[in-house]
Amino acid sequence: MLPLIRSADPVLRDGYTDLIKSRFKLRAQTVRQLLRETDRPRKTTAFGRRPKTARERSESEGWHSEGGHNTDDEDYAPGVGLKGEVLEDTDHYYILGRRGEPVTISSFQIEPVRRVATDAGDIIDADVTTTGGRVYRGVRFPREAWHSKRHLLRVLKSADMLWTGSDDNVQGVLKLVAERDVPAMRGIMNLGYAEIGGEPIWVVPESVVGPEGAALPDDVLFVDSGDALHKRLRRLDPIDPAVEAATAALVLPKLLELNTPEVILPILGWFFAAPLKPRIHKALGHFPILCVWGTQGSGKSSIVMEVFWPLMGIRSAEPFSATETEFALLKLLSSTNSVPVFIDEYKPFDMPRYRRNTLHRYMRRLYTGEVESRGRADQTVVSYRLHAPLCLAGETRPIESALVERIVTSNPSKDTLPDRPEMVRAFQKLKTVDLGLLNRGILRHLLARDTTADLAVATRVVEGTLAGREVPLRIKDNLIATVSGLLHFEGYAGSLGVRLPELDVAALVAAQCDDLLESGGRTVKTGLDYFLEILSSLAVSGGIQHNRQYTYSSGQLALHVASCHAAYAEHCRRIGYEGEVLDKKALVRQLQENHRRGGYVTEVSRATTFGTRGDKRRAAFIDLEAVKRLLDVDDFPQDEPSSAGGYGGGWHDD
Ligand SMILES: Nc1ncnc2c1ncn2[C@@H]1O[C@H](COP(=O)(O)OP(=O)(O)O)[C@@H](O)[C@H]1O
Ligand SMILES: [Mg+2]
Numbered sequence: 001m002l003p004l005i006r007s008a009d010p011v012l013r014d015g016y017t018d019l020i021k022s023r024f025k026l027r028a029q030t031v032r033q034l035l036r037e038t039d040r041p042r043k044t045t046a047f048g049r050r051p052k053t054a055r056e057r058s059e060s061e062g063w064h065s066e067g068g069h070n071t072d073d074e075d076y077a078p079g080v081g082l083k084g085e086v087l088e089d090t091d092h093y094y095i096l097g098r099r100g101e102p103v104t105i106s107s108f109q110i111e112p113v114r115r116v117a118t119d120a121g122d123i124i125d126a127d128v129t130t131t132g133g134r135v136y137r138g139v140r141f142p143r144e145a146w147h148s149k150r151h152l153l154r155v156l157k158s159a160d161m162l163w164t165g166s167d168d169n170v171q172g173v174l175k176l177v178a179e180r181d182v183p184a185m186r187g188i189m190n191l192g193y194a195e196i197g198g199e200p201i202w203v204v205p206e207s208v209v210g211p212e213g214a215a216l217p218d219d220v221l222f223v224d225s226g227d228a229l230h231k232r233l234r235r236l237d238p239i240d241p242a243v244e245a246a247t248a249a250l251v252l253p254k255l256l257e258l259n260t261p262e263v264i265l266p267i268l269g270w271f272f273a274a275p276l277k278p279r280i281h282k283a284l285g286h287f288p289i290l291c292v293w294g295t296q297g298s299g300k301s302s303i304v305m306e307v308f309w310p311l312m313g314i315r316s317a318e319p320f321s322a323t324e325t326e327f328a329l330l331k332l333l334s335s336t337n338s339v340p341v342f343i344d345e346y347k348p349f350d351m352p353r354y355r356r357n358t359l360h361r362y363m364r365r366l367y368t369g370e371v372e373s374r375g376r377a378d379q380t381v382v383s384y385r386l387h388a389p390l391c392l393a394g395e396t397r398p399i400e401s402a403l404v405e406r407i408v409t410s411n412p413s414k415d416t417l418p419d420r421p422e423m424v425r426a427f428q429k430l431k432t433v434d435l436g437l438l439n440r441g442i443l444r445h446l447l448a449r450d451t452t453a454d455l456a457v458a459t460r461v462v463e464g465t466l467a468g469r470e471v472p473l474r475i476k477d478n479l480i481a482t483v484s485g486l487l488h489f490e491g492y493a494g495s496l497g498v499r500l501p502e503l504d505v506a507a508l509v510a511a512q513c514d515d516l517l518e519s520g521g522r523t524v525k526t527g528l529d530y531f532l533e534i535l536s537s538l539a540v541s542g543g544i545q546h547n548r549q550y551t552y553s554s555g556q557l558a559l560h561v562a563s564c565h566a567a568y569a570e571h572c573r574r575i576g577y578e579g580e581v582l583d584k585k586a587l588v589r590q591l592q593e594n595h596r597r598g599g600y601v602t603e604v605s606r607a608t609t610f611g612t613r614g615d616k617r618r619a620a621f622i623d624l625e626a627v628k629r630l631l632d633v634d635d636f637p638q639d640e641p642s643s644a645g646g647y648g649g650g651w652h653d654d
Contacts (some may be wrong), residue, residue: 039465084168088176091131095169105165107131108156108308109353110173112180118187118223119583120382124177131161146174147380150443171632187223188216191233192338193278193447196220200273202338204233204313209440211448228328232314236440244441248496251311252489253432257304257426259412261504262370262511266410266482267391268293269306269508272387272492273485274340275443278482281387286367288408288478289390291346293397298412299427300393304342307430312340313439319344323351326358332371333362334384349576360403367406397515400580403525407473408482409515445492451484458483465509472523475516479509527582528590529631532622534568535559536633543567546638548610551619555578557618557627557636558608561588591620600626 022510076530086093087102091109094102107545108130113549116123121143130135138160148167156163165172188194194201196217201210205224208216214221224230258264270290273280281287305319320332320343332341348356365372369387376382397409411572417424458480466476484505493500500605516524538544546552549563582590596602603621610617 006202007137016417069502081191084166084170084172086169086172086176088167088173091129091133093165093169093173093176095165095172095475097419105163105169106173107160109143110139110177112177112182114183115185116185116221116223116410118189120189120225123223128156130158130162132160134158134160141177146170167221173378176363177633181191183340184219186220188220189223189225189335191229191336193275194363197272204232204236209236209443209447211444225335227331228320228337229314229335229341230330232317233317233339233434234313234439236313236443239437239440244437245496245498247433248441248493249436249498251430251435251438252498253500254305254426254492255489256501256503258307258430259299259416259423261507263412263416264303265411265486265505265508266290266408266512267303267308268489269412269482269485270389270391270408271312271340271485272442272488273481274403275312275338275446276449276451276484276488277387278340280455280484281369282345283451283455284477284481286369286474286477287389289363289366289392289403289406289459289482291397292391292393292409292410292412293346293395293396294412295414297417298414299417301344302427303412304344304391307341307427307435309340311438313436313443314339314342315436319393320401322346322359322392323355326355327374329359329362330374330384330386333366333388333390334372335388337385337387338389341388342391343395344393346392348394348396348398360398360400362386363392363398363403364406397528399525401524401526404516405472406478407516408478408512411511411515418645434605442492442494443534445495445576446488450487454484454487455480457487461505462509465506471513471517475512475524479512481631482508520583525631526590526594527580527586528594530580531568531582531587533632536570537563538567538571538637539636540634543571546636547615550636551608551610552624552636552638554603555625556622557622558610558622559622560610560617560619561591561605573630600630 002112022346037074052056086105088094088109091107092104093109094104097103105239107530108127108128112124112126112130114125116125123143124141126139126141128139130136139155141155145151147167147170149163149170152170152173153161180469188203193202195205199210200217201208201214203216204224205222206221208214229458238652255268256264267290270288277287294306301319305317309315320329320341322343322345324332324343351359362372364403365386366388369385371383372383373381373383397407398404461483462479471479485507486505486508488526490500490503535544535550539546539550544550544564544567547591549556549560550565556648562584565582565587569581569583571577591604595604600623601620603619604622605618605620608619610619624633624636628635634639
C-alpha cells in the first residue's frame with residue numbers, strides 16, 4: 001500500500017497519511033518516514049544543481065522534481081533529511097514545512113563566484129541576489145560566516161537581506177554553496193614576506209613586489225583580513241630611480257647620526273633584518289625581539305615611529321600599546337611574519353600580572369614562531385602562529401632570563417640628545433623627507449639577497465668581534481641576525497652608490513653584552529644577580545643593616561637569607577617591581593646552583609656570628625669582590641647606621 005500512497009496526489013496523500021496515523025496509532029513523523037523510505041538514495045542528487053526558476057518550482061511543488069522523469073516520487077515532500085536541509089531559488093532559500101509546503105527562510109540567494117583556500121579555512125566570494133532584485137557582487141564569506149545565523153548575518157549587513165532560518169539551515173546553505181563548481185584560488189593572508197614557486201615576494205593589501213617587480217600568479221590572491229596592521233601599510237608604488245637615489249643619499253647616512261652607535265646600530269640592524277625574518281628564522285631557528293628602553297624623552301618612540309616604521313612602509317601612526325586586549329595582540333602578532341610590529345609603552349609594573357604574563361608568553365613564542373591556540377565561544381579552537389618581528393619600547397626591558405636571551409636591546413639615554421645637537425638636527429632633517437619613498441627599493445633589495453651568505457658573513461663578523469668571549473648561544477644568534485641587517489643596510493646603500501662610514505659593530509656587540517650579560521660573564525643575569533644588586537642598594541639606603549641581615553669580613557659577605565629575602569621582597573612590592581621576584585625557595589636554589597658552578601657563592605649555608613651579642617645564625621657566603629666585578633654592586637656598609645632603617649621596622653631577625 002505504501003508505494004501507492006507515495007505516488008498519490010499530495011492532497012490525497014495527506015488524507016491517507018492522517019488515516020494511517022489514526023488507524024495504526026502512529027506518530028505523524030513515523031508515517032512520514034515510512035512514506036519516505038524509497039526516496040532516500042535520490043536525496044543527494046537534489047543538491048548541487050542549478051537553481052530552479054520560480055516557475056519550475058511552482059509547477060512541481062516538490063523538492064527535487066526538476067528532472068520530471070521520476071513520476072513515482074515527483075511530488076513528494078520529505079520534511080526532514082540532512083538536518084537543516086535547504087532548497088534554493090534564484091533569489092531566496094526555502095525549506096519544506098510539515099506538509100511539504102515551501103517555507104521561505106531568506107530574502108536572498110548566494111551565488112558563489114570563487115573559493116579561496118587560506119590558512120584560516122576556505123573563503124567564499126559570492127554574488128548575493130535579493131528578493132527585491134538587487135545584486136551585491138563580491139560579498140566575502142569567511143569560514144566562520146557559516147557557524148550560525150548570527151555569524152552569517154554579520155556578513156550580510158544590508159537591510160534587504162533577511163534570514164529566518166535556523167543555525168542548521170545555515171549549514172544547509174553552505175552545502176548548496178560549497179557544491180557549486182567555481183574557480184579555486186590560493187589566498188595569502190600574511191602581510192609581507194611570501195614565497196611563491198620558490199620566488200620571494202612582498203605582499204601588502206594593495207600591491208606586491210618581488211626582486212624583479214612581481215605580480216601575484218593568477219590563482220593567488222591577497223586576502224585582507226582587515227587587521228590593525230593592514231590599514232597602515234602603504235602601497236608599493238614604483239619610484240623614479242633618480243628620486244630614490246637622491247633620497248637614499250640624504251637619508252641613509254643620516255640614520256647613523258640619530259644617536260650613538262650603541263643605540264642606533266641595534267635598531268638599524270634589527271629593522272633591516274626584520275623583512276627577511278622568515279629566512280633568518282629558518283636558518284637560525286629563531287629571531288630576536290628588539291627592546292628599545294630608556295627614560296622618557298630619550299627618543300624611543302620618535303626613532304621607531306617617525307624613522308624606521310616609515311622606512312619599512314608603515315605609515316606613521318599611533319603605535320600599538322602593550323595594553324591592547326589579549327585578542328588584539330594575538331591577531332596583531334600573527335598577522336605578519338615580516339612586517340615589523342612596534343609596541344610602545346611597555347610598563348611591566350603597571351600591567352596587571354596576567355596581562356604581563358600573557359605578553360611575555362607571546363614574546364617567548366614569537367622568538368621561535370610558535371602557535372597559540374584559543375578556544376572560541378562555539379567550541380572550535382583557532383590557532384594563531386605568533387611570528388611577527390616585534391619591537392618593544394618602554395622605560396624598562398624585561399629581565400626574566402628566559403626573555404633576556406631572546407632580545408636585542410637599545411638603551412637611549414635622555415642625556416644624549418641635549419648634549420648632541422647634531423643628533424637632533426639629523427632627526428629634524430629626516431622628518432622633512434618622505435622616508436616611505438625608499439620602502440619599495442629597500443624591500444626589493446632585501447628580497448634579492450643571499451641570506452645564507454649574509455648569515456655566514458654576519459657569523460664571522462660577530463665571532464671576530466666577540467674574540468673568543470663566550471656568550472649564550474641565543475645571544476650570539478641574536479647578534480648575528482642584527483649584524484645581517486646591517487649588511488642588508490650597507491648592501492642597499494652600496495646598490496645606490498651611497499657611501500657610508502664604517503659601522504661600529506664592536507660597539508653594538510659590546511653594548512648588547514653589557515646590557516644583557518653579567519659584566520664579563522657568559523650568562524644572562526639571573527634572579528640571584530638582581531637580588532644582590534637590590535640588596536646592595538638596600539644596604540646603602542639602610543634598608544638592611546650590618547650585623548642584622550648581613551655581616552662582612554675579609555671579602556666575605558654573609559647574608560642571613562630569610563631576612564634578606566624578606567627585605568628584598570618587601571622592597572620589590574613597595575616600588576612595584578614586578579619583574580622576576582624570586583621566592584625564597586627559588587633564591588635558595590639559585591644560591592646552590594651558583595655555588596655548584598663555582599660562582600660567587602662560596603657557602604650556601606654556614607653558621608656565623610651576627611653582631612657583638614654572639615647572635616649565631618646560618619648564612620650564605622658571597623665573595624663580594626667577585627660580585628663587584630660582575631654586577632652593579634657596591635661595598636656593603638659595615639657600620640651600624642645611626643637610625644634604624646627598614647620599612648616601618650616591619651621586619652626583624654628571625
Ligand atoms: N635624534 C633624535 N632621536 C629621537 N628623538 C629626537 C631626536 N632629536 C630630537 N628628538 C626629539 O626628542 C623627543 C623624543 O621624545 P620621544 O620620542 O617621545 O621619547 P620617548 O619615547 O623615549 O619618551 C621628540 O620630541 C623628538 O622630536
Ligand atoms: Mg615614548
